[in-house]
Amino acid sequence: MTALSTSGSAAPRTLVISPNWIGDAVMAQPLLRLLKQQHPERPIDVLAPGWVAPVLRAMPEVDTVLSTPFRHGALQLRERWRFARDLKQRGYANAYVLPNTLKFALIPWFAGIRNRIGYKGESRYGLINVMHHDDPQHPRAMVPFYAALAGAPSAVAPADLPRPALRVSTPQILPVLDKLNLQPGQPLLAFSPGAEFGNAKRWPTSHFAQLANTILADNPEMQIVLLGSGKDHAVCEEVRALAPAARNLAGQTSLDEAVALIAQASAMVSNDSGLLHIASALNRPVIAIYGPTDPDHAPPFSDIARSLSLRIACSPCKQRECPLGHHDCMQKLDSGKVWAELQPMLHFR
Known part of the structure; x- marks a missing residue:
C-alpha cells in the first residue's frame, strides 16, 4: 500500500478514483492522457484497489498509485473520512470519480476537493458537483464514456481519442x-x-x-x-x-x-x-x-x-x-x- 503524505510540490494535483475492474481501468487511460494534456504541471494520483495497481503503474501519466484500504463492498464511513483527511494534505484541485457508487464519491467530498467530477450515480447529488450524464438507451463505448469526463458535461468526447496504451520495458x-x-x-x-x-x-x-x-x-x-x-x-x-x-x-x-x-x-x-x-x-x-x-x-x-x-x-x-x-x-x-x-x-x- 502506498503511504499517504503531504505533497512536496507546490503544484496542485489531480485525483482519479479508478474503476475496480482491470479492463475498465485500462479503458480509462485515455482520460488520464487528456487530463495530462490539459494540465501537464499537475501530477495525477490514482486511487485504486491493489489488484488494479499493476496496470496503473504501467501508465506513464500516473504519478502515484494510492491503494484503497477499504473492504470490498463495505461502506466504512469512519475509515473513509479518516482516509479523506489524509488525502486533503496532498493538495488536489480536481477529483474524477469513475465508479458510479456513493461510497467512492464520499471520499473527495470528505477531503474538501473543490471540483468533483463524475457521472450521475446512486444518490450522489452534491457529492459530485460537476455531473455528467450518459444515455442508458444508447450507452457510449467505455473509452469515450470515461474520456468525456475531461470536458464539460454538455460536451461529447473528442472524435480522435487516444487509445489505451501501457508501457512495459x-x-x-x-x-x-x-x-x-x-x-x-x-x-x-x-x-x-x-x-x-x-x-x-x-x-x-x-x-x-x-x-x-x-x-x-x-x-x-x-x-x-x-x-x-x-x-x-x-x-x-x-x-x-x-x-x-x-x-x-x-x-x-x-x-x-x-x-x-x-x-x-x-x-x-x-x-x-x-x-x-x-x-x-x-x-x-x-x-x-x-x-x-x-x-x-x-x-x-x-x-x-x-x-x-x-x-x-x-x-x-x-x-x-x-x-x-x-x-x-x-x-x-x-x-x-x-x-x-x-x-x-x-x-x-
Missing part, C-alpha cells in the same frame, strides 16, 4: 521469462480462458484446447501460456488436460508478471476480460471472443485485432449464465474460425 520482461523457464528466443502465445463476469463469457475450454493443439501441430516451437487469476486455475486446467503442452500459469503469476508475459506475446486469444484489454493496450495482436457481451462496447484497440462474435439472435444477452441453456453464442464459434483469424497474426512478429 524489456528489463521488466526478461526476469519473468527466466523465472517461469520460458525462452525469450521462442514465440509465445497467451490464452485467457477465464472471465470474472461469469461462465457465459467463457469460450469452451475444449475449443481453447483444440486451438492450442492445432497451433502446436503447425508451430511446434510455440510456447502457449494460460493466464488468469487463481479463480481461473480450474478452467485453465481443463484446457491443459486436453492440450498438455500448454502451460497453466493461472494463479501462479502476479498481475505484474502476467502483464510482462502479455507484452512479450506474439498474440493473445482471450474472452472479454481484463487481460484482453491489457493486451490491447500493449498493442499486441489480439483475438477477442465475445458471446453474451457486446463487441462494440469494449473492443480491442491493437493495430492488429479481431473481435469475433456470431451475433446470434439472443446475444448480447449480458447474462452471467446462458438463460436458454445452450450457450450457442460460444459453443458454435469453433476453433477453426478462430485459427483462421489467428494464423496470419502469428507471422506478424
